[in-house]
Amino acid sequence: MEGRGERIGYLLSVYYDGSERRAVIKLYDPEKGEIFHIPDPYGHRPYLLTDAPPEEVGKIAGKLAARIAGVSTVEKWDALRFKPVKLTKVEAKDPLAIGGERGGGLRDLLQEAGYRVWEARIKYYECYIYDQGLKPGLPYRVLPDGRLEELMPDGSDERIRVVLTIDDSVRRELASSLAKILHFRAPHMPGVALDIEVATPKGQIPSAKEVKHPIIAAALAGEGIREVHILRRGSAQLPKCVEDATVVVHESEAEMIRTVLDKISCFPIVFTFNGDGFDMPYLARRAQELGVSPKPIRLERDRALLDTGIHIDLYQLYSNRSIQVYVFSGKYLGYTLDEIAQAILGVGKIEVGRDFTALKTEDLARYCYRDAKITYMLGTALGGRLVDLLMLFARLSKLPLEDVSRQGISQWIKNMIYFEYRRKNWLIPNKEEIMLERGAETYSRALIKGKKYLGAIVLEPVPGIHFNVYVMDFASLYPSIISRWRVSFETVNCPHEECKSNRPVEGLPHWICTHEDAGLVYRLIGVLRDMRVGWYKKKAKDPSLPKERREWYDVVQSGLKVLLNASYGVFGYENFPLYSPPVAEMITALGRKAITTALALARKMGLRVIYGDTDSLFVQGATEDQLRAFEREVERALGIDIELEKHYRYVILSKLKKNYLGVRDDGTVDIKGLMGKKRNVPDLVREAFADVIEILKGVESEEGFEQAKRMIRGKIRYYVERLKNREFTLDEVAFRMVLTRPLHTYVKTTPQHVKAARMLESRGIRVLPGTVIAYVKTKNKWGVKPVQLAKKDEVDVQKYLEIMRTTFEQILDVLGIDFGEIAGGVSEGGLSAYF
DNA sequence: AAATTCGCATAGGGCC
DNA sequence: GGCCCTATGCGAA
Secondary structure (H helix, E strand, O other), X not given: OOOHHHOEEEEEEEEEEXXXXXXXXXXXXXXXXXXXXXXXXXXXXXXXXXXXXXXXXXXXXXXXXXXXXXXXXXXXXXXXXXXXXXXXXEEEOOHHHHHHOOOOOXXXXXXXXXXXXXXOOOOHHHHHHHHHOOOOOOEEEEOOOOOEEEOOOOOHHHHHHHHHOOOOHHXXXXXXXXXXXXHOOOXXXXXXXXXXXXXXXXXXXXXXXXXXXXXEEEEEEEOOEEEEEEEOOOOOXXXXXXXXXXXXXXXXXXXXXXHHHXXXXXXXXXXXXXXXHHHHHHHHHHHHHOOOOOOOEEEOOOOEEEOOEEEEEHHXXXXXXXXXXXXXXXXXXXXOHHHHHHHHHOOOOOOOOOOHHHOOHHHHHHHHHXXXXXXXHHXXXXXXXXXXXXXXXXXXXOOOHHXXXXXXXXXXXXXXXXXXXXXXXXXXXXXXXXXXXXXXXXXXXXXXXXXXXXXXXXXXXXXXXEEEXXXXXXXXXXXXXXXXXXXXXXXXXXOOHHHOOOOXXXXXXXXXXXXXXXXXXXXXXXXXXXXXXXXXXXXXXXXXXXXXXXXXXXXXXXXXXXXXXXXXXXXXXXXXXXXXXXXXXXXXXXXXXXXXXXXXXXXXXXXXXXXXXXXEEEEEOOOHHHHHHHHXXXXXXXXXXXXXXXXXXXXXXXXXXXXXXXXXXXXXXXXXXXXXXXXXXXXXXXXXXXXXXXXXXXXXXXXXXXXXXXXXXXXXXXXXXXXXXXXOOOHHHOEEEEOOOOXXXXXXXXXXXXXXXXXXXXXXXXXXXXXXXXXXEEOXXXXXXXXXOOOHHHEOHHHHHXXXXXXXXXXXXXHOOOHHHHHHXXXXXXXXXXX
């Protein structure tokens, strides 16, 4: 047996063990392929910081005094006031003594006594990670006494090269520590997906709170495992297999649960879909009810952990907007398993009735196994790189893998910043304090009612077909601004008299600190930006590197992109713990300055700008030399880089902003904003639109358009004809819209998808937030019907012709094609009057 | 629990 | 029925 003392493990997570009253570190042993735990070897305790004198603390604590483990004085750097500060550190025997007891934690008692507290709302295990400088996702050597020693990956070559281009020492240090984190890919960890079915009587909603009904099926799909476990009901003959899974029949529910729990214990990664809300708590509680140990499930208030692995609830992960938009490029709309699986994998759930008890056992097995299988496929999406990406986010954010997969981008960024603050021994400021010291006011007015400050500029497009168009674009505009002008809550509206004249935006009263050593956050964001643009993005495309390496660099650059994209927005988000309206306002103002300055320079140089949005300018008909000179001028005027992003053979602009079609030199088509691309419009319309795009793709020159126009007319005529003759399926004409809230909360108006959803509900079909409602427009009094309940002859064809018209007009107007003429000129004369 | 603002399409609802 | 504003959802950046 291997000596315990020299074990090597990848740090995955830290949690607080209430019964042991200490933090426990969770690691993955790549040799044995299993998770192991190291209880805190440092004697670390939860604490808060306060300005109450040490001798006062005991008195104020009252009954809680017994749970104080120690009071001491510490010195921190106050980054808001630019001075060192001496504070009292109050350590407790358990985290609940700090802030957990309702109304009576030390945090509240000290505040009620008129003192201020800091760092008292940080989760204990997060605090532990900062203090020990632990980096989730990295390998460690476990020393004989349990202490962890970071294994230094050998990435010095890259590190140095990244570091070389950076001149400030704080940034250099950040870059070097980040390069180390990002250099190596973590080892592969085997995973399994779990799904259970419960014998819920018809009409009842299964709940994990009350576990009255038996578990009748549980499926496991994963690496080297394909099983569906079934509880015997009646005497029906069961097949040995369903799909590619083995059927295992159990005589008792207790035995089945125990078997399944034992099986998932063998995997370091366990995927579920809504396992926090249902599968895991149901399994654990049902086990307890039947006198079976619920191990390895560890239930917390709103999530379920596993002692033997990392439980990743894919419902939580796929509901993360950053994951949805940037990792999966918005491919899925709603947040149900069926919707996401259909969109990502092209495979959905098996359709069955609502009454599980009436389902044949074999069909139940098949249904349950399919769910587990698609859950596993979603867990291993992106060719298996989804977990790599999570590991990367864990490394960047310093959050446990379980938290990364459950929390939003603002929590990742918060944690990343807190870690660096603690590392430098800076005091983590309170939100109220930032508002007080730096201001809560904004001075610009948003264009949209209800928004807090003015955002980006969108230039008025020049309608028409434009050949030979270059798109010039500021790479990572907002992060570049943050870095270049040193914008962060530390530096904006600083207390120094001498800085007050340093106001980079006319019309905004905010100023920026001129002291070289001020602030950390803008440097952190700047370094991440420089590393992505200057290193990882290039390396991901470097053909001299092995494929494996390139793939990992692509994971890194795409992960950094996700983080950078949100790095401005969080400062304008009220619930962000480092919320700072002046910062957010300053960043967009500098963005407007950047694009208007670039626009003015372009015009001065004789370039023809036909459109631009936020960080881009569309330049028609320039020479390479002109563009290079333009880049230089912008760099000189602003100190940030603009670069050639792409070239279009031609671009079609309508009069609408955020709507265009561009054909690149290689024939690929970029379609932005146009209705024909939106995923809520019916497939038939999208299909028609795609066909028209296909025709446009082939156009090489201005002359080519005449032939293309003829083909487009024919194509549209064909689809109009199909509509008029009802040659479509209901699915093809269904609109799909996500129900974003519970049905009863739509009180002000009743949108069409809500109407359709209510019809479904009255039939006993449950519609939860996140469900995609598919409905067709009909001639009944409501104007809509859910697809499931509608018949083809109810469809209101005229409404669809209208949709078709508005969809196509966005591009046809520019081409000089009149939709009405085409649509009216075919068959049934009666309809032509309509146009 | 949730990063931001800007822009567009559609329907709903109040009012004349 | 037309006008105007709001609610809602989806997309671009």
